[in-house]
Amino acid sequence: MQRSGSWRNSVGVVLFLLALAGIWQLVASLGLLPSYSLPSPTAVGKRMAELAADGSLAAGVRASLTRMLLGFCISATLGLLIGLAMGLSSLVNCCLRSLFLGLQTLPSVAWVPIALMLFGLGDSAIYFVIIASSMPAMAIATGDGIANVPPHYLRVAQNLGLGRLATGVRVILPAALPGTMTGIKLGWTLGWHGVVSAELIRSTIGLGFLLHMGRELNDAAQVVGVMLVTILLGLFLDQLLFAQLERRIRHRWGLEASS
Amino acid sequence: MSAVASPAIPPPKPARIELREVSKTFTTRHALLSAVGPISLTAQEGEFVALVGPSGCGKTTLLNLVAGFVAPSSGEITLDGARIVSPGADRVMIFQEPALFPWLDVFDNVAFGLRQRRMRRDDLDPVVGQLLAKVHLGGFERALVHELSGGMKQRVALARALALDPGVLLCDEPFGSLDALTRERLYAHFQELLGQARKTVLFVTHNTREAACLADRVVVLSSRPGQVRAVVEVALPRPRDFYDPEVSRLAGHILAELRREMDVRGSDDAA
Numbered sequence: 001m002q003r004s005g006s007w008r009n010s011v012g013v014v015l016f017l018l019a020l021a022g023i024w025q026l027v028a029s030l031g032l033l034p035s036y037s038l039p040s041p042t043a044v045g046k047r048m049a050e051l052a053a054d055g056s057l058a059a060g061v062r063a064s065l066t067r068m069l070l071g072f073c074i075s076a077t078l079g080l081l082i083g084l085a086m087g088l089s090s091l092v093n094c095c096l097r098s099l100f101l102g103l104q105t106l107p108s109v110a111w112v113p114i115a116l117m118l119f120g121l122g123d124s125a126i127y128f129v130i131i132a133s134s135m136p137a138m139a140i141a142t143g144d145g146i147a148n149v150p151p152h153y154l155r156v157a158q159n160l161g162l163g164r165l166a167t168g169v170r171v172i173l174p175a176a177l178p179g180t181m182t183g184i185k186l187g188w189t190l191g192w193h194g195v196v197s198a199e200l201i202r203s204t205i206g207l208g209f210l211l212h213m214g215r216e217l218n219d220a221a222q223v224v225g226v227m228l229v230t231i232l233l234g235l236f237l238d239q240l241l242f243a244q245l246e247r248r249i250r251h252r253w254g255l256e257a258s259s
Numbered sequence: 260m261s262a263v264a265s266p267a268i269p270p271p272k273p274a275r276i277e278l279r280e281v282s283k284t285f286t287t288r289h290a291l292l293s294a295v296g297p298i299s300l301t302a303q304e305g306e307f308v309a310l311v312g313p314s315g316c317g318k319t320t321l322l323n324l325v326a327g328f329v330a331p332s333s334g335e336i337t338l339d340g341a342r343i344v345s346p347g348a349d350r351v352m353i354f355q356e357p358a359l360f361p362w363l364d365v366f367d368n369v370a371f372g373l374r375q376r377r378m379r380r381d382d383l384d385p386v387v388g389q390l391l392a393k394v395h396l397g398g399f400e401r402a403l404v405h406e407l408s409g410g411m412k413q414r415v416a417l418a419r420a421l422a423l424d425p426g427v428l429l430c431d432e433p434f435g436s437l438d439a440l441t442r443e444r445l446y447a448h449f450q451e452l453l454g455q456a457r458k459t460v461l462f463v464t465h466n467t468r469e470a471a472c473l474a475d476r477v478v479v480l481s482s483r484p485g486q487v488r489a490v491v492e493v494a495l496p497r498p499r500d501f502y503d504p505e506v507s508r509l510a511g512h513i514l515a516e517l518r519r520e521m522d523v524r525g526s527d528d529a530a
Binding site for chain 2: 175253
């Protein structure tokens with residue numbers, strides 16, 4: 001990490017993104033590709049302004065976010081509990097790890113058909129996809145965090161007279177927190193993939209639905225615009241909810257140099 | 260020291276440690292590995308016993324046995340006549356790595372064992388403050404672990420151990436990973452601390468001068484399986500200076516014993 005160049009780097013990133021947008025605009029203006037497959041940035045902006053004006057963008061964002069928040073809370077609770085069990089029992093860990101690693105190879109969209117068959121057309125199917133996409137990663141990270149607590153911490157705990165329960169609460173859980181936090185952050189990203197994937201295939205509202213409608217109507221500007229909104233929202237929430245927290249934990253735990 | 264002890268617990272006297280025909284054998288993938296012994300060793304109440312020996316002679320295993328982290332394969336270890344069967348806060352270990360908890364600040368690290376004993380908040384502040392003053396870390400209560408130097412971390416670990424006022428301190432090369440200057444300053448600290456609070460100390464080290472500077476008695480161990488090769492009494496007045504010529508002379512004597520041991524065994528490990 002080169003801290004001294006961070007200001008210069010930020011300017012560089014902004015210029016890079018502007019250049020990218022410029023090239024995009026240029027290619028679109030040259031008409032190398034038809035506008036129904038590659039919309040220009042201005043066309044995307046215009047279409048998004050329309051969607052914002054008629055309220056469908058806000059409704060879509062609200063629907064996706066509500067599902068995500070609820071689904072993620074369920075998923076994180078399950079993931080942490082299962083991860084705890086994995087960290088405490090090597091048998092549970094071996095069994096579930098192989099299962100979860102296998103399940104993790106599935107792209108989240110591959111969960112959608114079975115979710116629809118199991119839960120029908122309601123929102124339950126979407127929650128199922130969110131949980132199936134994000135829970136295994138959080139469970140594995142939590143389990144690893146607990147299982148990889150440095151052994152000398154445990155010796156110190158034993159030596160200072162802590163019993164099993166006290167060691168768990170006062171040593172193992174805090175020691176595992178940074179790893180768990182990384183897992184939760186990853187789980188959020190995977191869950192976000194899940195919710196958009198599920199909405200894309202079966203929903204009547206949400207960001208995924210807006211993507212789907214864009215394609216149905218051959219509205220490339222809407223497709224690209226909703227993609228951008230999904231990216232920006234994902235980044236924003238990641239920063240808002242987790243990045244700051246993770247940084248603070250890693251700093252406190254001394255896992256990275258203080259700035 | 261009695262001012263530091265928790266009101267609920269009377270200050271413990273230094274204890275007598277006795278190892279009788281103790282051996283430890285580990286099962287590796289290939290064979291049985293005889294790590295230690297059979298060895299018989301006694302540390303009197305308040306005595307500082309240093310253990311030196313070639314790498315891999317089982318010095319650390321010996322400490323782990325006394326700490327109760329591992330059980331001996333044969334023989335018996337007693338503390339004031341009572342058999343040691345499990346770890347306990349009456350024998351606190353100081354590791355080469357300070358092993359402080361990074362999620363806690365300096366104060367909470369030192370208070371860690373006291374909280375386990377349910378010491379009241381009001382009592383905690385002065386007790387921890389005194390301990391930190393003793394290790395010359397007054398004012399660092401709220402510092403984070405990664406903000407401290409290696410020597411400061413080890414002093415916090417020392418304060419955390421002394422907080423429980425154990426009769427026995429088990430030290431596994433506690434100064435081994437520090438730079439020479441820091442180490443020399445800590446020798447003075449350590450002697451000062453032990454002068455105030457008499458403890459029975461088992462102290463593992465590679466450094467013969469360190470052993471001569473700190474110990475009442477230096478036990479030279481043989482290569483694996485570690486057995487008593489020689490015992491050197493150090494009857495010098497305290498506090499001792501690390502560069503005292505008498506300390507140097509004794510260190511040379513201990514080193515000679517070690518060399519003889521390694522020549523016998525053909526070991527190429529440095530002591």
